[in-house]
Amino acid sequence: AQSVTQLDSQVPVFEEAPVELRCNYSSSVSVYLFWYVQYPNQGLQLLLKYLSGSTLVESINGFEAEFNKSQTSFHLRKPSVHISDTAEYFCAVSDRAGSGYSTLTFGKGTMLLVSP
Amino acid sequence: KAGVTQTPRYLIKTRGQQVTLSCSPISGHRSVSWYQQTPGQGLQFLFEYFSETQRNKGNFPGRFSGRQFSNSRSEMNVSTLELGDSALYLCASSLDSSLLYEQYFGPGTRLTVT
Numbered sequence: 001a002q003s004v005t006q007l008d009s010q011v012p013v014f015e016e017a018p019v020e021l022r023c024n025y026s027s028s029v030s031v032y033l034f035w036y037v038q039y040p041n042q043g044l045q046l047l048l049k050y051l052s053g054s055t056l057v058e059s060i061n062g063f064e065a066e067f068n069k070s071q072t073s074f075h076l077r078k079p080s081v082h083i084s085d086t087a088e089y090f091c092a093v094s095d096r097a098g099s100g101y102s103t104l105t106f107g108k109g110t111m112l113l114v115s116p
Numbered sequence: 117k118a119g120v121t122q123t124p125r126y127l128i129k130t131r132g133q134q135v136t137l138s139c140s141p142i143s144g145h146r147s148v149s150w151y152q153q154t155p156g157q158g159l160q161f162l163f164e165y166f167s168e169t170q171r172n173k174g175n176f177p178g179r180f181s182g183r184q185f186s187n188s189r190s191e192m193n194v195s196t197l198e199l200g201d202s203a204l205y206l207c208a209s210s211l212d213s214s215l216l217y218e219q220y221f222g223p224g225t226r227l228t229v230t
Contacts, residue, residue, distance in 0.1 A: 032215050036221075041223065042223055043120070043206055043208075043221030043222050043223050043224055044159075044206065044208075044221040045221070046218050046219065049218075051215075090158075090159065092159075094215050103149075103161055103164065103172050103174075103215075104159075104161060104215075104219075105161070106151075106158055106159035106160075107158065108158040109158060109159075
């Protein structure tokens with residue numbers, strides 16, 4: 001069975017500082033990896049995903065994540081955060097060898113708190 | 117295009133009652149997935165429907181059930197409510213039943229069981 005660990009439940013950071021949100025997964029087979037963001041009182045929005053190919057994936061708003069197979073990690077980074085990035089971030093994994101259906105296993109989430 | 121809509125947004129029920137939550141996917145999307153979100157357990161997959169058929173089911177008791185209609189709208193039902201069922205229930209739709217297609221989430225229904 002697959003699982004996802006987000007090591008930090010909360011990450012406080014000052015505006016314009018860099019940030020890294022950590023995500024480790026465990027799976028016995030190849031995986032698809034995702035990062036979702038949840039703003040207050042809203043559903044989840046897909047931030048970026050790794051399915052295959054380049055291990056570095058980027059989002060349109062400056063976030064990037066790198067798939068590291070040897071370390072089973074998919075950490076999310078941003079070189080300079082904005083107040084508007086304050087939200088909860090969820091890492092998710094799906095077993096690539098599975099049915100291919102839309103089943104995701106989520107981490108517990110990391111609350112990113114950006115202050116001026 | 118309208119996003120995923122869920123009704124109602126908020127709901128208060130008492131133990132032992134049953135509840136039905138509704139989800140309308142984005143037009144053209146045929147896959148609907150349901151998730152339960154709680155502070156303690158985080159986000160957990162409930163079930164997924166595609167073309168009116170349940171394709172996958174998470175590890176939840178039989179009190180949790182769902183269905184999908186021919187227009188892709190979906191409902192989930194929880195019978196004999198327990199205090200632990202208090203949660204945010206999220207619905208997500210995608211074009212097809214594959215992770216290659218992005219899932220779009222609704223705002224959720226917040227269920228409180230007293």
